[in-house]
Amino acid sequence: MSAKHPIIAVTGSSGAGTSTTSEAFRKMFNMMGINAAWLEGDSFHRFTRPEMDVEIRKAKEQGRHISYFGPQANDFPLLENFFRQYGEDGSGKFRRYLHTFDEAVPYNQMPGSFTPWQELPENTDVLFYEGLHGGAVDGETNVAQHVDLLIGMVPIVNLEWIQKIVRDTRDRGHSREAVMESIVRSMDDYLNYITPQFSRTHINFQRVPTVDTSNPFSAKAIPSLDESFVVIRFRGIKNVDFPYLLSMIQGSHMSRHNTLVVPGGKMSFAMELIMRPLIQQLIDTGKIG
Ligand SMILES: Nc1ncnc2c1ncn2[C@@H]1O[C@H](COP(=O)(O)OP(=O)(O)OP(=O)(O)O)[C@@H](O)[C@H]1O
Ligand SMILES: O=C(CO)[C@H](O)[C@H](O)COP(=O)(O)O
Numbered sequence: 001m002s003a004k005h006p007i008i009a010v011t012g013s014s015g016a017g018t019s020t021t022s023e024a025f026r027k028m029f030n031m032m033g034i035n036a037a038w039l040e041g042d043s044f045h046r047f048t049r050p051e052m053d054v055e056i057r058k059a060k061e062q063g064r065h066i067s068y069f070g071p072q073a074n075d076f077p078l079l080e081n082f083f084r085q086y087g088e089d090g091s092g093k094f095r096r097y098l099h100t101f102d103e104a105v106p107y108n109q110m111p112g113s114f115t116p117w118q119e120l121p122e123n124t125d126v127l128f129y130e131g132l133h134g135g136a137v138d139g140e141t142n143v144a145q146h147v148d149l150l151i152g153m154v155p156i157v158n159l160e161w162i163q164k165i166v167r168d169t170r171d172r173g174h175s176r177e178a179v180m181e182s183i184v185r186s187m188d189d190y191l192n193y194i195t196p197q198f199s200r201t202h203i204n205f206q207r208v209p210t211v212d213t214s215n216p217f218s219a220k221a222i223p224s225l226d227e228s229f230v231v232i233r234f235r236g237i238k239n240v241d242f243p244y245l246l247s248m249i250q251g252s253h254m255s256r257h258n259t260l261v262v263p264g265g266k267m268s269f270a271m272e273l274i275m276r277p278l279i280q281q282l283i284d285t286g287k288i289g
Pocket of ligand 1: 012013014015016017018019020021131132163164166167207222223224225
């Protein structure tokens with residue numbers, strides 16, 4: 001934890017919506033005059049896409065599995081060191097994993113490759129991480145301990161798979177079969193390294209569709225926000241003003257003492273009402289109460 005160089009992390013599985021959610025944070029930071037350093041978790045993958053294909057084949061031949069959710073394909077200690085260093089002096093080296101041609105062409109690179117490592121900009125107010133492992137813990141490695149405000153982005157699993165399948169086939173050039181295979185291959189690491197993070201978060205946003213998603217592998221489109229509710233669970237944050245949130249967010253209700261449910265269309269608004277005071281508190285005092 002750091003008072004001077006706070007870290008906010010949005011953590012979630014592949015396709016959960018962490019990148020999409022980042023836009024809401026970008027807007028809030030702009031409006032609040034906060035200068036944030038941005039970090040995509042995919043920086044800490046160990047392999048390029050062709051290298052990963054080789055690793056997957058090798059693992060299969062040896063009766064093992066490897067996936068983007070686990071420590072074999074991601075450098076957790078390097079991520080922890082990055083967070084530690086940013087917390088200490090606001091510096092750090094990052095790179096980007098380029099998923100699509102749109103992302104890769106400006107760098108004159110191929111999709112599935114990394115940009116060179118580079119320094120974060122100087123004098124930022126906060127580090128904003130979005131990715132798979134903002135709350136990861138693995139043996140001696142504890143990424144979560146360095147995060148001052150940890151948010152889980154976690155649609156129910158059928159919806160998460162639909163979001164991944166639609167996005168990966170539409171934008172990242174993968175076949176439906178390849179995405180399904182990757183979901184199956186990742187299951188072990190999903191249980192061991194992704195889901196436990198959501199018990200370490202301060203807040204989880206769980207999107208729950210109200211349309212039939214019972215066969216996610218046949219879905220052609222992502223259920224919209226208006227076709228869903230969002231379950232928002234708070235943990236370890238004192239003084240959440242639930243009566244205020246309930247009065248401001250039309251159609252919201254409490255389902256438990258620490259759980260607010262809002263109509264999907266109100267998700268960005270709810271996020272703003274909830275996050276703004278917490279971000280301000282973090283910037284002003286270095287911690288959230
Ligand atoms: N609230 C939402 N409503 C509708 N569609 C959404 C929502 N959140 C995410 N999506 C869609 O789901 C897909 C995956 O979202 P996104 O790219 O943000 O996931 P991600 O968590 O960043 O995944 P990865 O870690 O694999 O990059 C995208 O097509 C996005 O438009
Ligand atoms: O989203 C992911 C993890 O967050 C991807 O599965 C991983 O980054 C590999 O990307 P690609 O399939 O574009 O090579």
